[in-house]
Amino acid sequence: MDFLARFQQLDAWLSEHQAVWRARPFTQLQLPWEQVWPELSVFLRVRSLGQAEQNHNQPHLLDAPAPFTELAAQSLALSQVEDWSRAPPNPLPESLTRNVPGRKWQQITRFADISRQRLPQPAQHWLDWCAGKGHLGRLLAFTGGQPLSCLEYDGALNEQGRALSHQCNIEASHVDADVLSASSWQHLQPHHTPVALHACGELHMTLLRQSVARGCGQLVLSPCCYNRIETDSYQPLSAASRRAQLSLSKDDLALPLLESVTAGQRVRRLRDQSMAWRLAFDLWQREARGVDSYLPTPARPQSALNVGIADFCHSLAAHHHLELPEPADWGALEYGGWQRLAQVRNLELVGALFRRPLEIWLLLDRALFLQESGYCVQLGQFCSTSLTPRNLMLVGHK
Ligand SMILES: C[S@@+](CC[C@H](N)C(=O)[O-])C[C@H]1O[C@@H](n2cnc3c(N)ncnc32)[C@H](O)[C@@H]1O
Secondary structure, eight states: HHHHHHHHHHHHHHHHHHHHOOOTTTTOOOOOHHHHHHHHHHHHTSSSSHHHHHHHHOOGGGOOTTTTHHHHHHHHHHHOOEEOOOOOSSSHHHHHHHHOOOOHHHHHHHHHHHHHHOOOOOOSSEEEEOOOTOOOHHHHHHHHHHOOEEEEEEEHHHHHHHHHHTTTOEEEEEEEEOOTSSSGGGOTTTTTEEEEHHHEEHHHHHHHHHHHHHTEEEEEEOOOOOOSSSSBOOOOHHHHHTEEEOBBBHHHTTTGGGGGOOOOOOHHHHHHHHHOOOOHHHHHHHHHOOOOOOOOOOOOOOGGGGGGGGHHHHHHHTTTTTTOOOOSSSSHHHHHHHHHHHHHHHHHHHHHHHHHHHHHHHHHHHHHHHHHHHOOEEEEEETTTTTTTOOOEEEEEO
């Protein structure tokens, strides 16, 4: 893949359609694009919540009026990356997998297998960045026999990691370190191969900057939570991205994260109920205040759903210091909330077409930064999206 050419295509396409993917159906009763594409709007607004759910993970498959299918085809073409995912070949000792949740372990084994396969030089020393208990680093060190350093700021996780490494006879140091603090960067040595599985925004951006600055010969990472950054807006890493048309807010950076892996029935029902009630509150407050604008509705604990919709909405009103006249019929308001939820989820399918392209734009910024710093870079998918939607991986070597 020519990273720069793809980045520029994505930048142009995302900029052209920014009003479409920036629209937020949850907070806006009407979206700007609905006037331009009325047929698509009507089509989506009459669909059910269940239908929206079916298309959530694969919006491209929805056969909807123009320009939906055209946008879907463009989105797919611009999102193509190499698929490296495969089940790792060798069974592993039980001592390594102990206490690791199943889905996490599958991500780790694939990440480790592909790292070894893609890196041109065998690692001399693994460095697991934001390691948690260090499961990934331990697997890499175990199979290759190299030493391991784990950087993690949660001391309890380090302690458990230390015990696990000891049980597996692995030469590992689990260091209490805040990777955002300059004093931690001394742990990055040129002969280290840093790996980072799902380090959030600022954490993996710091790894990229510091690996380059400290001359690490090779590294592998899979980013997540792009919106967890320390600045108000996105600060591009690469020169190419600094020249880009697109400039991104924290809100924009959350778009790729809106894809959820299918949750269990019960979790889904509770999540839907909470959202339908928050939308019911939105209908009520707009009507009662006579002001047609959204008021933030902070997430409520699950127990708040036990009290009934009236108390739920009153607590949100109290949050805004509002005393609103009672609605004529709480049942009708709740019904309205569920109807809005079905519309919101279906309208969101249009924005969903831009989730992956925006994520690839972000990955390419990271890839181009490494290229500009003298690294050869590979970008691919290390596991299926059903294991984790954050399944993109960058491999860089000097
Ligand atoms: C999403 S978890 C990923 C853990 C592990 N890599 C994995 O895939 O299981 C992110 C980890 O980063 C750690 N973390 C967050 N902020 C950090 C910081 N500033 N310095 C070091 N570790 C940090 C968290 O405690 C957590 O263990």
